[in-house]
Amino acid sequence: MNINLAIDRLRELLGEEKVLTAPEDLYVYGYDSSIVYTGRPWAVIRATSTDDVVHVLKVADEYSIPIIPRGGGSSLTGSSVPVNGGIVLDLRSMNKIKVYVDDGVVEAEAGATVDEVDRECRKYGFMFPIDPASAEVATIGGTIANDGGGMRGARYGTMRHALLAVEVVLPGGKVLQLGSPVYKQALGYELAQLIAGSEGTLGVITRGWFKIVPLPERLGRILAFFNDVEDAAKAIFMIRRRGLNPLILEFLDDITLQAVESVYKLGLPQAAAAVLADVDGPHESIERLINTFRNIFEEFRAFKVEVALTPEEMNRIYMARKAAYPALSKLYPVVIIGDICVPISKLPQMVKAIKSIASKYDVPIAAVGHAGDGNLHTFTGLNTASGDEWDRGCKANDEISLIALELGGSVSAEHGIGIQKKYLLEKEIKYRGSEYALEIMRQIKRIFDPKGILNPGKLFD
Ligand SMILES: Cc1cc2nc3c(=O)[nH]c(=O)nc-3n(C[C@H](O)[C@H](O)[C@H](O)COP(=O)(O)OP(=O)(O)OC[C@H]3O[C@@H](n4cnc5c(N)ncnc54)[C@H](O)[C@@H]3O)c2cc1C
Known part of the structure; x- marks a missing residue:
């Protein structure tokens, strides 16, 4: 391995401005949002095209240099930290988005944030089904790689459930499109699904194609407070058990509520727990749905139920959940x-x-x-x-x-x-008594990445 030769080669191929080696640049790429794990890359590359990624993976293969793909760096598990050095490959400049509204599909480059993709879909009366609380920074590539989910998970699942096809670059520089942008396909082993959740250890994602879903005609939001944590959880269970399908259904305990209140002063009461639900559907159905939810909350002894129907009120009570991570991290x-x-x-x-x-x-x-x-x-x-x-x-x-x-x-x-x-x-x-599954995973890793240069030290050793 000769990192200096590799960096010189990358500067020739990509241009000086895409290859960062200044100490302050290396420092900031040494973390993700887990904070506990730190590292220091040898260099950072800011790719702007699939061709750039191909060059990087060819050079990395030639010089056996670890590559750590990176999107927004919002991972909470240390997955984007260069713990063993190597080159961090920052995909955020690859952020083109195209909505194929007639087909119900969006195509997005790996560096587009989930929020940017959602906003683009909304221009056409659709939305992106997956909505991590970190959507403003989390990228499409990072969220496929972590198989991220979010508030709408109970209805729409995680990233893999929306994913139709993915473009990846493998170590050595081979570009593959896995899957097609259609709603059904049976093409043998499902390799696009293998990339979802692979955490940058099998290939570098450069773009993805996803299902999109229509925007609800109308939304209603309900926040219920409980004196007993189990009552709140039982209410969530009962909502699902009675066949209701809310757009979001979130739980917050007392420590979270206190943390959010102490930092953001939303006027939340003291409670053992709260449940936040969004109901959606045709205009005339919202009042009925809200009443159904209110009745379930009251059946489980909610002592206060707030209902929001205007965007301002909805934003205020949404903050109670959205601000949970930042508020707790502040405390x-x-x-x-x-x-x-x-x-x-x-x-x-x-x-x-x-x-x-x-x-x-x-x-x-x-x-x-x-x-x-x-x-x-x-x-x-x-x-x-x-x-x-x-x-x-x-x-x-x-x-x-x-x-x-x-x-x-x-x-x-x-x-x-x-x-x-x-x-x-x-x-x-x-x-589960399935140790051999780990061996299969290790063998899959060897097939995709025989030299073990992609995001080493993550998933398993
Ligand atoms: C405040 C906060 C709230 C959060 N809320 C949620 C939530 O509601 N739901 C949820 O699921 N997660 C949540 N997360 C976790 C995190 O935001 C997600 O895991 C997110 O999807 C990571 O995206 P990223 O672009 O930041 O990825 P990064 O942190 O940059 O990378 C994550 C992993 O993906 C790999 N990777 C990144 N880009 C690529 C690529 N192009 N090709 C191949 N591999 C790649 C990296 O190597 C790493 O292994 C939250 C985090 C924070 C800080």
């Missing part, structure tokens, strides 16, 4: 973020278990998430990433993951594995 210098998913019927048990694990290990654990699909994020708030407090936080996080498994769920819903959850990936696969 605690270090957070361990969990990302479990349980069967919806087990939500009440899961939220109760989280609270007792927090007491057992004497650490504050906030629970918040897209609970309409069984997904909960836990934030274990700590003052330091070392010593006894850190150990207690890690043990609490492990116990939460184990309970999720015991309830028939998963340790990883939508944030990916990265560095943080490598041991949990192994734990879950072993828990």
Whole structure:
């Protein structure tokens, strides 16, 4: 490996301005939003076309240099951190978007943010179905690679459920289009789906084609507050059990509500938990749906139910959920973020278990998430990433993951594995007695990336 020769070659091929090596540039690319994991790349490339990516992967192959693809850097698991050095390949300048409205499809380059794609679809009366809370920074490439989801997950799933086709560049520079931009296809092994969730370890995504969905005719938003955390979870379960299909269905616990209130002053009452729901449909159906939801919330002893029908009111109560991550991160210098998913019927048990694990290990654990699909994020708030407090936080996080498994769920819903959850990936696969699945994954990695240069140290060692 000779990094200086490789960098010179890349400067010749791409031009000086796309190859960054100044210490301040290298510093900022040494993090993602996990904060806990840090590294320092040897160089950063800002690609502006698929051809640039091809050049980078050819040179990286020739000199055996690790490549860490990067979008918005909003990953919460260390997945975009160059822990072993290498070249960070920043795709954000590749951000063209085209809506094929007659076909119900959007094509977007890897660096477009999810929000930009959504805004483009809205010009035509459609929306992008996947909506991570980080949509303003999360890119299409990063969100495919992490198989991200979001608030509308209970109805539309994660990125892989909207993905029709993907263009990837493999180590060595081969460009492949996997899948076609149509709603149905059966072409043998589903390789586009293999790229979703691959976290930059199999190929560099340069563009994707996705299903889009019509904008609702009308929206209504409801925020209900509860004195008992289990009642809130039971209300979520009952909404799904009675066959209702809200656009979003979110859970927030007391710590989250207090954090949001202390930072953003939205006028939220003190409560053990809150549930946020969006209902949508034809104009005349909204009042009826809101009443149905209100009745379920009251059946489970909600002490306050706020309804928002205007954009201003809706934005205010949406902030309660949207601001959860930034507010919690502001309160605690270090957070361990969990990302479990349980069967919806087990939500009440899961939220109760989280609270007792927090007491057992004497650490504050906030629970918040897209609970309409069984997904909960836990934030274990700590003052330091070392010593006894850190150990207690890690043990609490492990116990939460184990309970999720015991309830028939998963340790990883939508944030990916990265560095943080490598041991949990192994734990879950072993828990199911399917160790050989790990070996299959390793073999797949070797087929796509025989020299192991793509995002090394992520997913598994
Ligand atoms: C405040 C906040 C809220 C969040 N809310 C949500 C949420 O609601 N739902 C959710 O799912 N996630 C959420 N996340 C996590 C994160 O935003 C998502 O995982 C997001 O999809 C990552 O996109 P990114 O562009 O930032 O990717 P990055 O962090 O840049 O990269 C993530 C992974 O993708 C790989 N990658 C990036 N671009 C490419 C490419 N072009 N080709 C191949 N691999 C690539 C990287 O190597 C890395 O492994 C949140 C994060 C924050 C900070």
